[in-house]
Amino acid sequence: MKYASSHACDAWRLLVRFSFAQRAHLPLLAAELQLSPAQCHVLRLIEPGRPIPMGRVAETLACDASNVTGLVDRLESRGLVRRRPSGADRRVKVLALTPTGSRLRALLLDRMTTPPATLGRLSVREQQALVRILTRLLG
Amino acid sequence: MKYASSHACDAWRLLVRFSFAQRAHLPLLAAELQLSPAQCHVLRLIEPGRPIPMGRVAETLACDASNVTGLVDRLESRGLVRRRPSGADRRVKVLALTPTGSRLRALLLDRMTTPPATLGRLSVREQQALVRILTRLLG
DNA sequence: GCCTGATAGTTGATGATGTCAACTATTGAC
DNA sequence: GTCAATAGTTGACATCATCAACTATCAGGC
Numbered sequence: 001m002k003y004a005s006s007h008a009c010d011a012w013r014l015l016v017r018f019s020f021a022q023r024a025h026l027p028l029l030a031a032e033l034q035l036s037p038a039q040c041h042v043l044r045l046i047e048p049g050r051p052i053p054m055g056r057v058a059e060t061l062a063c064d065a066s067n068v069t070g071l072v073d074r075l076e077s078r079g080l081v082r083r084r085p086s087g088a089d090r091r092v093k094v095l096a097l098t099p100t101g102s103r104l105r106a107l108l109l110d111r112m113t114t115p116p117a118t119l120g121r122l123s124v125r126e127q128q129a130l131v132r133i134l135t136r137l138l139g
Numbered sequence: 140m141k142y143a144s145s146h147a148c149d150a151w152r153l154l155v156r157f158s159f160a161q162r163a164h165l166p167l168l169a170a171e172l173q174l175s176p177a178q179c180h181v182l183r184l185i186e187p188g189r190p191i192p193m194g195r196v197a198e199t200l201a202c203d204a205s206n207v208t209g210l211v212d213r214l215e216s217r218g219l220v221r222r223r224p225s226g227a228d229r230r231v232k233v234l235a236l237t238p239t240g241s242r243l244r245a246l247l248l249d250r251m252t253t254p255p256a257t258l259g260r261l262s263v264r265e266q267q268a269l270v271r272i273l274t275r276l277l278g
Numbered sequence: 279g280c281c282t283g284a285t286a287g288t289t290g291a292t293g294a295t296g297t298c299a300a301c302t303a304t305t306g307a308c
Numbered sequence: 309g310t311c312a313a314t315a316g317t318t319g320a321c322a323t324c325a326t327c328a329a330c331t332a333t334c335a336g337g338c
Contacts, residue, residue, distance in 0.1 A: 007266035012254035014273035024201040062163040091286040115151035127146035134153035
């Protein structure tokens with residue numbers, strides 16, 4: 001994107017800056033729930049009732065498959081997650097939340113997605129515009 | 140913010156989702172520059188010509204001070220960063236970029252803030268609106 | 279059926295990240 | 309000057325993350 005408009009560059013810079021600012025919150029939030037940031041990422045990816053193959057987790061986190069093995073080992077030993085064989089392919093193991101894991105995940109997502117006070121600086125109209133724009137951007 | 144509008148919640152959810160999506164890019168980008176994600180964070184915080192105390196880095200990254208010691212040890216051994224005593228307080232050590240570190244940081248920031256093609260989905264008007272809204276949000 | 283190559287996950291080795299407690303040096307207030 | 313507080317380091321330890329080697333399974337061709 002060498003020829004992106006300056007508006008696009010500015011917008012992207014702001015989004016990246018937001019991501020970095022946001023990054024600092026996760027360790028604190030994770031610690032409150034006795035989790036590590038990496039474990040939060042894994043937990044976030046396992047939606048209740050939607051088991052996900054381990055390889056897909058590695059792919060989404062852009063990390064090595066053996067790293068996921070260790071992360072899941074710890075989550076499983078804490079009773080938050082279960083490995084189950086995939087029906088379609090016996091090489092694949094899918095990850096499912098236990099009831100405890102499901103509750104913890106809900107708590108985690110709830111705290112992560114609670115908007116901070118600074119969002120109140122925006123008018124309702126601006127909030128709507130932001131939702132519309134981000135939806136197009138991420139969709 | 141229990142009483143935040145649903146628009147605010149939606150907007151925040153999208154921003155958080157963006158942060159997570161963004162998170163996966165850093166390891167790849169960092170690896171290209173022979174850096175780890177954590178080292179990128181430190182490098183990003185040291186602006187050229189603006190030495191920063193180590194404690195401030197720890198505070199911004201929301202991590203222990205001893206962690207910064209190790210990170211800076213590795214950056215310094217690679218000749219990217221220098222520890223210097225602070226004039227005002229002899230307990231404090233400030234971090235400054237070497238010329239090599241400064242160049243690498245510029246390269247890093249350049250790659251991080253290059254907008255992806257998906258920003259092209261937005262009209263110029265939407266890009267302007269996004270910049271305006273994010274500026275108010277982060278300011 | 280039987281090779282063969284590719285894929286999913288695990289294991290072991292190794293280095294990096296991150297926390298904690300204990301320590302040194304310095305500061306600032308009394 | 310004494311004493312609590314602060315900045316940074318050190319050492320011990322768990323976790324994160326990668327790589328290479330391995331097992332088991334799959335999918336294709338013959």
